[in-house]
Amino acid sequence: MSLVEDESPRLREVMAELAPLAGSAHVVGITGPPGVGKSTATSALVAALRRREQRVAVLAIDPSSPFSGGALLGDRIRMSEHATDPGVFIRSMASRGHLGGLAWTTPQALRVLDASGFDVVLVETVGVGQNEVEVAGAADTVVVLLAPGMGDSVQAAKAGILEVGDLYVVNKADRDGASALRQDLRTMLSLVERPEGAWRPPVLLTTAPGGEGIDDMVAALDEHLAWAQGSGALHRRRLGRARTEVEAVALTALRRRWAGVSDRDRLDMLAEEVVGGHLDPYAAADRLLEEVD
Amino acid sequence: MSLVEDESPRLREVMAELAPLAGSAHVVGITGPPGVGKSTATSALVAALRRREQRVAVLAIDPSSPFSGGALLGDRIRMSEHATDPGVFIRSMASRGHLGGLAWTTPQALRVLDASGFDVVLVETVGVGQNEVEVAGAADTVVVLLAPGMGDSVQAAKAGILEVGDLYVVNKADRDGASALRQDLRTMLSLVERPEGAWRPPVLLTTAPGGEGIDDMVAALDEHLAWAQGSGALHRRRLGRARTEVEAVALTALRRRWAGVSDRDRLDMLAEEVVGGHLDPYAAADRLLEEVD
Numbered sequence: 296m297s298l299v300e301d302e303s304p305r306l307r308e309v310m311a312e313l314a315p316l317a318g319s320a321h322v323v324g325i326t327g328p329p330g331v332g333k334s335t336a337t338s339a340l341v342a343a344l345r346r347r348e349q350r351v352a353v354l355a356i357d358p359s360s361p362f363s364g365g366a367l368l369g370d371r372i373r374m375s376e377h378a379t380d381p382g383v384f385i386r387s388m389a390s391r392g393h394l395g396g397l398a399w400t401t402p403q404a405l406r407v408l409d410a411s412g413f414d415v416v417l418v419e420t421v422g423v424g425q426n427e428v429e430v431a432g433a434a435d436t437v438v439v440l441l442a443p444g445m446g447d448s449v450q451a452a453k454a455g456i457l458e459v460g461d462l463y464v465v466n467k468a469d470r471d472g473a474s475a476l477r478q479d480l481r482t483m484l485s486l487v488e489r490p491e492g493a494w495r496p497p498v499l500l501t502t503a504p505g506g507e508g509i510d511d512m513v514a515a516l517d518e519h520l521a522w523a524q525g526s527g528a529l530h531r532r533r534l535g536r537a538r539t540e541v542e543a544v545a546l547t548a549l550r551r552r553w554a555g556v557s558d559r560d561r562l563d564m565l566a567e568e569v570v571g572g573h574l575d576p577y578a579a580a581d582r583l584l585e586e587v588d
Numbered sequence: 589m590s591l592v593e594d595e596s597p598r599l600r601e602v603m604a605e606l607a608p609l610a611g612s613a614h615v616v617g618i619t620g621p622p623g624v625g626k627s628t629a630t631s632a633l634v635a636a637l638r639r640r641e642q643r644v645a646v647l648a649i650d651p652s653s654p655f656s657g658g659a660l661l662g663d664r665i666r667m668s669e670h671a672t673d674p675g676v677f678i679r680s681m682a683s684r685g686h687l688g689g690l691a692w693t694t695p696q697a698l699r700v701l702d703a704s705g706f707d708v709v710l711v712e713t714v715g716v717g718q719n720e721v722e723v724a725g726a727a728d729t730v731v732v733l734l735a736p737g738m739g740d741s742v743q744a745a746k747a748g749i750l751e752v753g754d755l756y757v758v759n760k761a762d763r764d765g766a767s768a769l770r771q772d773l774r775t776m777l778s779l780v781e782r783p784e785g786a787w788r789p790p791v792l793l794t795t796a797p798g799g800e801g802i803d804d805m806v807a808a809l810d811e812h813l814a815w816a817q818g819s820g821a822l823h824r825r826r827l828g829r830a831r832t833e834v835e836a837v838a839l840t841a842l843r844r845r846w847a848g849v850s851d852r853d854r855l856d857m858l859a860e861e862v863v864g865g866h867l868d869p870y871a872a873a874d875r876l877l878e879e880v881d
Binding site: 306307310311313314315316317318402403406530533534535537538540541542544545546548549550553562563565566567569570572573574575576577578579580581583584 | 599600603604606607608609610611695696699823826827828830831833834835837838839841842843846855856858859860862863865866867868869870871872873874876877
């Protein structure tokens with residue numbers, strides 16, 4: 296995992312060894328707006344999976360914003376009840392802002408955890424950016440967490456999460472408005488057009504610190520996995536993930552070639568022409584690609 | 589601008605025509621955590637620049653999160669006082685989550701606005717992700733906005749914004765704690781090691797709705813621009829921006845090649861091998877790059 300985070304050149308060998316071992320973990324993405332209790336719910340889910348004696352890895356993707364402050368540390372602390380359990384592996388990884396960074400590291404981290412024999416890998420995205428949602432959306436099963444009393448939750452839901460989730464969970468179900476939010480979500484989900492035989496995402500209620508509803512959540516995860524295996528959806532998701540990963544590795548390799556080893560590389564020289572107004576960025580990009588050929 | 593947003597193939601011709609025209613606008617990035625009054629401050633800044641009869645473009649980068657809800661619309665509405673001024677152009681653009689999307693569109697939008705004869709182009713990043721900070725950080729002059737009473741502002745500042753700003757503005761200066769926050773920032777900034785002759789970022793106080801302190805901000809922007817022109821820093825920043833842009837255009841072109849035109853492209857076939865465990869992502873990436881050659 297450290298090799299992945301460091302984008303180490305040694306990853307190449309490691310990945311070659313791991314290639315035949317991956318593919319048996321159930322990768323579950325957990326996403327949702329801040330304040331819905333993602334970490335607490337993840338922690339309760341880990342506890343439930345451990346009761347079934349499954350080995351669980353948690354990969355928490357931090358948005359790595361310079362403005363995010365101390366909240367994330369708090370999230371990590373909430374997971375600490377599992378810190379000494381050898382059947383649980385918890386790792387935070389920063390999402391990378393630079394081109395290709397996010398796409399590069401997360402699927403490789405998932406690959407390592409998968410090949411290491413974990414039965415379930417939970418990817419918890421702390422951020423709410425499109426990047427984080429895409430990471431969670433690339434999982435085998437995607438859980439969208441919401442909570443009542445967040446005002447815009449339902450409106451936000453309308454804005455684009457209705458296609459993302461395989462499972463919707465209204466957390467903090469002991470609060471006012473939980474049933475209403477559940478009903479709203481069900482109504483909205485029923486309006487999404489889905490092909491014949493498609494998975495119909497259930498909407499569950501949980502109260503994470505007490506663990507109420509978590510067993511239902513585990514059952515729903517199992518059910519979705521079984522459906523995805525039978526329907527071919529699982530294979531399609533994994534293809535999509537591998538596609539992103541291969542592309543990101545290839546682009547990273549290309550960027551390294553372009554960066555070169557000299558003080559003043561080809562890309563810098565082209566950028567100079569662009570700043571001077573002698574070349575437009577498309578013509579410059581063409582020249583850069585000619586170098587690759 | 590619509591061609592940029594649509595990633596239109598016609599951009600190529602447009603950019604070729606615009607190439608000699610760009611380079612005279614002062615590109616100012618405005619960033620900071622949510623709730624500090626970025627839009628109000630930007631609006632007050634636009635008013636001040638208009639009093640000098642400068643033509644101003646505002647490019648607001650939205651994080652395009654499915655969870656971001658209604659706040660962004662509010663931001664846009666706060667700018668509406670300038671909506672009918674022909675010397676002001678305001679455009680919201682979504683930051684793109686997919687690889688290269690953000691890097692691709694923002695510098696090109698800046699190029700179009702610059703070549704269109706605006707004297708100042710303000711890039712306001714609504715989000716707090718690393719991407720958004722990088723966009724603002726690529727400007728000729730970077731303004732970091734903070735506000736008192738946000739608890740973690742100073743802590744957040746410690747976490748990584750001290751290297752980003754050319755100008756720090758404590759907005760909502762009529763609130764308790766503004767002077768203390770200013771003093772904290774000054775102290776922290778004085779601890780950042782900077783080479784001889786480097787720009788020393790000032791820390792200003794503003795109360796954006798009333799416009800207090802905005803003239804000082806305009807003066808500081810002028811001062812930084814003059815310093816950057818004289819020191820070569822402006823040219824280096826613009827080189828960096830062009831470099832990112834050329835690279836993003838080249839990567840986008842490559843991705844289009846890989847996507848191909850057939851139903852089942854090469855990347856899909858390689859992803860299939862990876863999912864099957866017959867190939868690791870590095871070996872697959874190598875094969876993909878062989879195709880390019």
